[in-house]
Amino acid sequence: MDIDVLGTLDVREQGVSVTPTAPKPRQVLALLALQANRAVPVNMLIEELWGAEPPRSARATLQTYVLHLRELIAAALESGGRGRCSARDVLVTVPGGYLLKRGEGTVDLLEFERLAGEGYRAMDAEDYPTAARRLREALALWTGSALCDVHAGPHLTAQIQRLEENRLCALDQRIDAELRLGRHRELLAELTVLVGRYPHHESLWGQYMVALYRSGRRSDALNAYQRLRTTLIRTLGLEPSPALGKLQRSILLSGPQGIPAAATSGAGRLAPVG
Missing domain, CATH: 1.25.40.10 (Tetratricopeptide repeat domain)
Structure with missing residues (x-):
């Protein structure tokens, strides 16, 4: 599964988009994608969608959103010829929550963190050409503000703020490296x-x-x-x-x-x- 969050949300399985158009399922997928390979508690998802006062039907409605996501994943798996792998193997129900498995796919956030880390280490070593190059490559992965097309509740808002701060830090270091050059x-x-x-x-x-x-x-x-x-x-x-x-x-x-x-x-x- 390939996951892009540094701009618009785009999640693909076998090259096929599984990103829903409806706002709330999109919100669920965004939170699962940011926590890929880690369990996201049901209570966190409910709070993300409805805040501190969710409706009585919140759990049942969340299950409906998860079912919709699995339908999209199943269609992508079928088109990619992975009939032996089910959508439940990708979007997994775990005790108390759900987990999105990314497998061997790419994640733009992880690539950004890798390149930025190399840039920071080059700065510490006073290797400014390498630092500027790596940080420029990291920043080029951003196509807009993080998850700019997703409605954000409390948990996504905190994550987006963290991502934007990391972006600003990398930008600041890249400019510093280029000034030194x-x-x-x-x-x-x-x-x-x-x-x-x-x-x-x-x-x-x-x-x-x-x-x-x-x-x-x-x-x-x-x-x-x-x-x-x-x-x-x-x-x-x-x-x-x-x-x-x-x-x-x-x-x-x-x-x-x-x-x-x-x-x-x-x-x-x-x-x-x-």
């Missing part, structure tokens, strides 16, 4: 969009400031800091972090030969870039 001009357009999309993300703003400065736009880099500071004070009542303040002072005081530190991701540290 001197690709500041190539990054400017992308960073301009990103700081508009994430107005409170200080690491991206720091990278934006570095890219502006190194492109000969010192005043714009300083203005970017002031824009961020105004936004943080107005919306959160906070000053920018000490790390970002240090970067701003570095740009402000640097002479013609001065090179400000590049903001890194995560802890907001500053690391010099030669």
Whole structure:
């Protein structure tokens, strides 16, 4: 079974889509797919579909949704010539819940995590070309926001937030790697969009400031800091972090030969870039 969640939901068995069009069965499949090869309790599925006050018919209705998913899986298995394998072998009833077996299929989330992990290890080893390449490959797996076409209840919402945070972390590290490779001009357009999309993300703003400065736009880099500071004070009542303040002072005081530190991701540290 092949599972894609980094964008629209797409689950395929034998190359045939088993993704339902109805919203609630689609929601059930999304939660099962994210937890593939792991049991998902019935209570979790019910809470995902109906919140804290489910109807009395919730369990029976959930069973109907599972039956519908098995019908789709059975049709895909039949078209793929796997008559000996039943839909119940793929979408398994386990004590207290259900389990979706992915077998040897591909999962875009697992591939993203593998490539991103290689990128992070390359960053730790200061192998910036490899880090940038692996993280770019990981991010290319995303075709939109995670599960963007699935209605999300409490459990899917938490999972989607986790996935989006992982995506943002990989993006942050990839930009840091490319800044260290001197690709500041190539990054400017992308960073301009990103700081508009994430107005409170200080690491991206720091990278934006570095890219502006190194492109000969010192005043714009300083203005970017002031824009961020105004936004943080107005919306959160906070000053920018000490790390970002240090970067701003570095740009402000640097002479013609001065090179400000590049903001890194995560802890907001500053690391010099030669």
